[in-house]
Amino acid sequence: MSRMIADHSSFGLGASFKNTSDKDSASDEEAVDEKSQVLRAAMSHVSRLGWTESALVQGAKDAGLSPAIVGSFPRKDAALVEFFMDECNRHLEDEVEAREKELSSMLLAERIAQLVRLRLQMQIPFLSKWPQALSIQAHPMNAATALKQRAVLMDDIWHAVGDRSTDMDWYTKRALLGGVYAATELYMLTDYSPGHRDSWAFLERRIKDAIDCRKTAQEASQLAQAVGMGLSNSLSSLFSRGSQM
Known part of the structure; x- marks a missing residue:
């Protein structure tokens, strides 16, 4: 045969x-x-x-x-937001490579703040429409992809600053950074200071607070939960406004 x-x-x-x-x-x-x-x-x-x-x-x-x-x-508006997120994440990888020497001379908190700032600056040209993007990401049909993209971003940032942990602390650090990133992202929407300097000052304070609070995994987890609860309330209000735009 x-x-x-x-x-x-x-x-x-x-x-x-x-x-x-x-x-x-x-x-x-x-x-x-x-x-x-x-x-x-x-x-x-x-x-x-x-x-x-x-x-x-x-x-x-x-x-x-x-x-x-x-x-x-199939998901027209979501496809556009997801494309933008993927493109920004890829661009951040290029920035990390180009700034390797500069980043290596910084303290940990400074490196993290710099990378988060670089990533958020990519959204500035679309800031007036970003509440709509957040609303689209929060939709049940799109939430899984949005969460995955953000999880990959947090992992890339921690990896870029030299984190190689594989224990439970790996999850709490990424949860903390995700909360700080989202809080700064929301802060930017109502920040009219020159060059968004208030947003970057806010970011640096939150990064410092997060690192100082990482004395134990339990403390980190508690802070992440607290940030998440406050963020959830803010997002609910923001999404309702975004859906009306």
């Missing part, structure tokens, strides 16, 4: 299946590439149109594609 299968392959059956698979793969890659083009082009319209289908339609036109392609995005 094995010889018969081999003989069939020699008549081109195997090549036929391979060619079909290659065509499907090429088609899938082309579709993904076109979607990326739309998402990238749509970003230039977010500050005016928000994280919306309208921004995607304009992006498709800018990319020279039919606006009908927008229908292939």
Whole structure:
């Protein structure tokens, strides 16, 4: 039987299946590439149109594609926010590599604050529309991806500052940083100081407090819970405003 299968392959059956698979793969890659083009082009319209289908339609036109392609995005507004988050996280990796020498000369708290600041600065051009983005991320259909993206970001930041822990402290440190990051992210939305200097001062205080409170895993966990509770109330109010924009 094995010889018969081999003989069939020699008549081109195997090549036929391979060619079909290659065509499907090429088609899938082309579709993904076109979607990326739309998402990238749509970003230039977010500050005016928000994280919306309208921004995607304009992006498709800018990319020279039919606006009908927008229908292939199952979660249109979420796709745009998630694309932006992934792009920012990748850009932060490049910043870490470029600033390796500079970061190595800083104290731990300074390194963490600098990386969080670099990441949050990427959102400044879209700050007026960021409540809408947070509202989209909080939607039950999108929350899992949003949490994963933020978890990866916290892990990348800790890894970049030299943390290699694998015990339970690994979780509490990331929970703490996630709370500090989110609190600063919200603070920025109502900060009108020049260059957002009040936000960066707020960030530095929160980072220092978080590191000082990391005397034990229990203290860190308690602080993370306290930050989370206060943040939850703030987000509820913010999301309700964002959904009305």
